[in-house]
Amino acid sequence: MHPWVPACCNNLNYGASSFMNEIDFETTRAVTSFITSGVLFRYPDLKLITAHSGGTLPVLAGRMKDRYPADKTQYIPNGLWAELRKLYYDCAHATYKMPWAALTALVPPTQCLFGTDYSPEPIESTVNEIPNLEISRDVLEMLERKNAERLFPRFKV
Numbered sequence: 001m002h003p004w005v006p007a008c009c010n011n012l013n014y015g016a017s018s019f020m021n022e023i024d025f026e027t028t029r030a031v032t033s034f035i036t037s038g039v040l041f042r043y044p045d046l047k048l049i050t051a052h053s054g055g056t057l058p059v060l061a062g063r064m065k066d067r068y069p070a071d072k073t074q075y076i077p078n079g080l081w082a083e084l085r086k087l088y089y090d091c092a093h094a095t096y097k098m099p100w101a102a103l104t105a106l107v108p109p110t111q112c113l114f115g116t117d118y119s120p121e122p123i124e125s126t127v128n129e130i131p132n133l134e135i136s137r138d139v140l141e142m143l144e145r146k147n148a149e150r151l152f153p154r155f156k157v
Helices: 022-036 057-066 070-075 080-086 097-106 137-151
Strands: 088-090
Touching (some): 022 070
C-alpha cells in the first residue's frame, strides 16, 4: 500500500509541500480504515505491506489503541497491537534512527522489508542510512531479502 496526497487535504502545510508529511498520515488513515472496517478481520490471510515504515503508525499506535472505537472491537479480537503486527512494513525513506526505532518497538524485524521511494526520492535516502541503524547481520539479511522470500516464496533465490 503506497500513499498519495489525499484530495481532501492538499496544501494544509503553509510553505511546505504535502509530500513533506501528509503522505505519512495518509498511510495511517488507510491502515486504520482497513482495521476499523473489518477488512483485516474478514481476510486474515491478506498480506499487506505498508510503505514508509507505516507512516505515522509506529508513533501513533498507542494513541490509536487508547482511542479505538468501542463499537469496532469485534474486528480486533486480539487487540490492536496484534493487528498491526500482522502487517509488513517497508523501510522506504525511513531508515533513519528515529523511525526505525519506533517501527521496531511496534513490530519485530520479521515484519520489515527493504523498499525505496525511487524515483520521487533518491535510493540513497534509504540505502545510505542503513549502516547507521547498527542492526545485526541477521536483521540486515531479513530486511534485505529473507522476509521478502518468506512473503513471496516463489522468488526465493
